[in-house]
Amino acid sequence: MTPSRTAPPDLSTVWLRVFLDVSRHGSFTVAARDLGWTQSAVSRQISSLEAALGGVPLFDRLPRGVRLTAHGRTLLPHAEATVARLHTMRRELAALDDLTGGTLRFGAFATADAALVPRAIAAFRARHPGVTLTREEGLTPRLLARLGDGDLDLAIVSSTGGALSGDVEAYELHHLLDEALYVALPPGHPLTGRASVHLTQLADEDWVSGGAHAEGTLLEEAHRHGFRPRVAHVVAEWTAKQGYVAAGLGVTLVPALAAESVRPDITLVRVHDEDAPPRTVYAATARGRTAPPAVGPFLEALRAAQAA
Amino acid sequence: MTPSRTAPPDLSTVWLRVFLDVSRHGSFTVAARDLGWTQSAVSRQISSLEAALGGVPLFDRLPRGVRLTAHGRTLLPHAEATVARLHTMRRELAALDDLTGGTLRFGAFATADAALVPRAIAAFRARHPGVTLTREEGLTPRLLARLGDGDLDLAIVSSTGGALSGDVEAYELHHLLDEALYVALPPGHPLTGRASVHLTQLADEDWVSGGAHAEGTLLEEAHRHGFRPRVAHVVAEWTAKQGYVAAGLGVTLVPALAAESVRPDITLVRVHDEDAPPRTVYAATARGRTAPPAVGPFLEALRAAQAA
DNA sequence: AGTGCGGTATGCGAAGTGGGCATGGCGGCC
DNA sequence: GGCCGCCATGCCCACTTCGCATACCGCACT
Incomplete structure (x- = not known):
């Protein structure tokens, strides 16, 4: 944590606070007390603001205090909106750290x-x-x-x-x-029931693959084992792929993360770790x-x- | 006019401009060039801003420039909205002087x-x-x-x-x-056609007055001339009053400003200036x-x- | 009428702010 | 591996801006 962050330092938007305070109290002196400043500081601050805004007075100096001029009245809602905006800005920033927003x-x-x-x-x-x-x-x-x-x-x-x-x-x-690798087998497939299989045991199977080429798919593993799997069907979508397997049209590789969402009539058998080093x-x-x-x-x- | 008001001095909202400029350009150096500043000034400005906001970095310093962090991204829309607000504020202020607003x-x-x-x-x-x-x-x-x-x-x-x-x-x-004073007469009234009348000539008329008491009404004049007009009808509303006069129920005083809106069957006769000093x-x-x-x-x- | 009391403006001095300059560090790129 | 681009930082200086004290002004009360 940053040391000694009690009061957030004004983002150099002092004039906003001063202007609003003076508008509210109708007096430089009271506003100064409220801000913990001296009256002269407030007087100057408003003077500078008026100068920066084109030299038009924002307050009429009356014997009993000050009062907004037409220009001051025009400024007021914008000043209020701006400080409000800056407040919500800080709140959102805090929410980011609180995990209540963002x-x-x-x-x-x-x-x-x-x-x-x-x-x-x-x-x-x-x-x-x-x-x-x-x-x-x-x-x-x-x-x-x-x-x-x-x-x-x-x-x-x-x-x-x-x-x-x-x-x-x-x-x-x-x-x-x-992530371990599984092979999805159709009902009644001879390898069903095995604890695990070697990829090479699947060299003669028909394969259902997500892409025509093995690169970038799980079948890339097979290539490392020296056989080119016979891709019988190219099916991109996962549910469709399962349908092909369930219908006995081929087998396919299934990553562990997808294992849970496999339809019940398909059997999953673990592929040996040595064959397919886990993703x-x-x-x-x-x-x-x-x-x-x-x-x-x-x-x-x-x-x-x-x-x- | 204030001397040498070419570029409006920033209302000490420098950090807004700097932050936005850096966000846009993704670089302190470029932003600095854009602002006519040095790179170090921009670096410090952002540093101070980050410190003021709780010490969380707003930009990630990358080898190729800077990039907004999550906190910076949160800040961005507020900063944009704020400068927009300040711009419209200035525009409204100018409109006040242009007479195009206010x-x-x-x-x-x-x-x-x-x-x-x-x-x-x-x-x-x-x-x-x-x-x-x-x-x-x-x-x-x-x-x-x-x-x-x-x-x-x-x-x-x-x-x-x-x-x-x-x-x-x-x-x-x-x-x-x-403002001259007129007396409203019903059609056929004997004084019709006179260029002007003295109030005293109306002492015996029935009067239609806006209030029961003469004070504060035009009939106050009559009191100064020593007679208490006989108020026959008290009618506050102007159109109604005319109806009473037109119907012959009395006469009433009419200020010049209202003279134009008198119905045509009523005659207006000027009251002597000496009697009723013009309002x-x-x-x-x-x-x-x-x-x-x-x-x-x-x-x-x-x-x-x-x-x- | 004179005086006191609030209120704002301003001269003066001092502290803080903030930008420029020069330099250092760090990571790509030729 | 040297160069280049970018950001950070120590140092200096100028400007800003505050507080303090005081002047000034209008009103109210005596």
């Missing part, structure tokens, strides 16, 4: 939205209902780029085998979980950028959601 | 509203459509009191025989016109108070309306 902009890759992200959002909302959360979906590289551009405060990203694209120095990675899921923040105060608590919510 | 608050006694005031308003509006005119009706003493309280900028008042109630030193009187109509302003700029032109409009 916005946290984060992004996540698609499968993180299956269970991890919604749970984290729910937990965070329950604790800090005032904070606005904005979410966007995207692939890891894009999310990191937006993080670097300052368009995101936090990105939930995944890396295959630990290598993240882009300059790893630019981001601060908060480890969330290591690691991180929450990334931009290094060297001051994170919004909500980032910490949201990270906690993510961890809690992952543990659940 | 308000002129005046009051007038009832008969002045018959022709003088409406004409003046029309003429003034035609020339300065932006100025808002607020009018209130009242008797001279009340109008002067409100003038003194600062609730009116100008009052159209009348005096019988030159004596104005209250402290005459406190008001500045702008002579508008000397004088003034536009009064409070002495020692700076009058709104619109007062001058409105006075001209009043004079023009009176001449017409």
Whole structure:
């Protein structure tokens, strides 16, 4: 905390306070007492204000005090509105630290939205209902780029085998979980019931893949094991993909994060760790950028959601 | 005019301009060039602002310039709104002098509203459509009191025989016109056709008066001439009063200002000046108070309306 | 009428504010 | 690896602005 922050120092908007105080009390002397100043200071302050505004008097000096002129009356509502605005500004700024306001902009890759992200959002909302959360979906590289551009405060990203694209120095990675890989099998498939399988045991299967090319998809793993999976169907959407698998048209790889949302007539079998080194899921923040105060608590919510 | 008023001196809202400039350009150096300052000045200015706001950084210092933090983003709209507000404030203030805006608050006694005031308003509006005119009706003493309280900028008042109630030193009187007195006669009245009459010639008439007592009404004149007019009907409203006269129920006094709005079946005859020294109509302003700029032109409009 | 009492304006001196100048540090880029 | 661009900071100086004391003015009361 900053030392000795009792009274917020005026943002050099002294003239506003002085003008309003004088308007309210109709007297330089009383306003001065109210402000803890001397009468002369107030007198000068108003004089300067009048000079700065074109030399037109804002107050008529009467024997019994002062009174607003037409120009002063014109000024008054604006002065009031301005101090009000500055007050709400300070309040909003404080709300940002209180976690009673403000916005946290984060992004996540698609499968993180299956269970991890919604749970984290729910937990965070329950604790800090005032904070606005904005979410966007995207692939890891894009999310990191937006993080670097300052368009995101936090990105939930995944890396295959630990290598993240882009300059790893630019981001601060908060480890969330290591994600095992499963293979989704149609009902009655011979491998059903196994505790785990090797990828090579699946070399002869028909595959249902999200993209025509293996690059960037989970099937990239298969390539490292020396076989080119036979992609029988290209289906991008997750629900549709499950339909193809359930109908026995092929098998597909499923990351652990999506495991929960698999329809009951599909069997998941763990893929051996040695075959597919687990993807690691991180929450990334931009290094060297001051994170919004909500980032910490949201990270906690993510961890809690992952543990659940 | 104030000497050498080229660039309006910032109302010590420097930090607003600096903050916005830096936000726009994303660089202290560029902002400094833009402001005609040095980079160090901008750096310090932002530093002070951050310190004043609780020590939270508003910008992240990056190798390629600066970028708003969450706190800075929160500040931004308020800063923009505030400078906008201050701009409109200045514009309104200028409009007051331009006579393209602002308000002129005046009051007038009832008969002045018959022709003088409406004409003046029309003429003034035609020339300065932006100025808002607020009018209130009242008797001279009340109008002067409100003038003194600062609730009116100008009052159209009348005096019988030159004596104005209250402290005459406190008001500045702008002579508008000397108002002759007429007597309203029913059709066929014997005095019809005379160029003028003495009040004493009307001593035996039935009178229609606005009030039960002569004090404060035009009939006060009659008292000075030693007769108590026989008030046959007390009728406050002007149109009603005319009806009574037209029906032959009595005569009544009519000030010149109301002469134009008399129904055609009523005859007006001038009352001798010596009998009834003309009421004088003034536009009064409070002495020692700076009058709104619109007062001058409105006075001209009043004079023009009176001449017409 | 004189005097005292509130109220504002102003000369003067001192402290604080804030910008310029020069320099240092740090990170990309050729 | 050296150069360049950008921000931070120590130092200095000028201007701002406050407090203090005093002048001035109008009103009210004696």
